[in-house]
Amino acid sequence: MKKVVILGGKGIGMIASSIIDRIGDAYVIGFLNDNIDKGTLIGKYKKIEVIGKTVDLPQYLENDDTYVFIAYVGFKYEKRMYQKILSLNIPNDKFYNIIDPNSIIPKDYCKIGNGVLIAPYAQLSPDSTISDNCILLANSFVGHDTFLDHFAHLATNAVVGADVHVGKMVHIGSNATIRECVNVGDYSIVGGGAVVTKDVPENCIVVGNPARILKEKE
Numbered sequence: 001m002k003k004v005v006i007l008g009g010k011g012i013g014m015i016a017s018s019i020i021d022r023i024g025d026a027y028v029i030g031f032l033n034d035n036i037d038k039g040t041l042i043g044k045y046k047k048i049e050v051i052g053k054t055v056d057l058p059q060y061l062e063n064d065d066t067y068v069f070i071a072y073v074g075f076k077y078e079k080r081m082y083q084k085i086l087s088l089n090i091p092n093d094k095f096y097n098i099i100d101p102n103s104i105i106p107k108d109y110c111k112i113g114n115g116v117l118i119a120p121y122a123q124l125s126p127d128s129t130i131s132d133n134c135i136l137l138a139n140s141f142v143g144h145d146t147f148l149d150h151f152a153h154l155a156t157n158a159v160v161g162a163d164v165h166v167g168k169m170v171h172i173g174s175n176a177t178i179r180e181c182v183n184v185g186d187y188s189i190v191g192g193g194a195v196v197t198k199d200v201p202e203n204c205i206v207v208g209n210p211a212r213i214l215k216e217k218e
Contacts, residue, residue: 002026004096005060008071009033009042009050012135016071016117017048019098026067026096032057057088067096070115070133073153077218078169078187078203082151085133095132103136113150122154125162143180155192167202187217 004026006013017028030051031042041047060066068090072081095115099105104123105112112118113132122136125144133151136142140154143162150168154160158172161180166172170184173192178184185202195209205214 001065002096003029003060003063003066004069005029005032005051005057005066006048006069006071007032007054007057009036011071012073012117013071014043014046014048015119015137016069016098017046019100019117019119020096022100023098029060029066054088057090061090061094067094068115069096069098069117070151071117071135072151073135073171082169082187085151092132131168149186189217 002025004020006016006028009031013031020026020028028048030049032052032054033050034053036050038050038052040050042050057068092114098117100118100120102120103118106126109126110124111129113130115133116130117135119136119138121138122140124142127145128142129147131148131150134148135153137154137156139156140158142160145162146160146164148166152166153171155172155174157175160166160178163181164178165183167184167186169187172190175192176190176194178196182196182199184200187203188200189205190196191207194207194211196206196211200206203217205217206212207214
């Protein structure tokens, strides 16, 4: 079986681990986490051990049967984190895709990158593009001809309409809706329940219905 190292911890890390268990072709050997001590067990019920820090990743990837999944969501400094991830120089063929059997993906009609998580009942439409390391949580929806750039995150029940461009490191909150033909700039955050009807600039937080800019991020 394949082995998977997860960069992260509770939350998305545990969701990823549970789906990996359900798929059944791999198992998680542990978390790499820069903020939690090695040996700490994460999880209320099933326990997964923190086996080291990010700098330890190369020693695991030396093994042909070991892969990595990045479970980072909700960054505070997105640009800085993006550069940090790029500096790890993880080969594309070492990313593990986590695609739940109950997700809805039209076969041969979409492009899905490396290191992607697609949770139960997330749905893609034809001609949608999901770039590397995107995360689509349960019941999220991506419309036709929509493009999600690297590390875009859709929380539960988020809806992205047709012909939308979602920039890299964008987080779209639970129950938010992005209307058709809208661009969401890199590193921006769409608050939970927001309805986005016009373009969102880079590095902004938008909230409300219709969505408005709450503030520009640092």
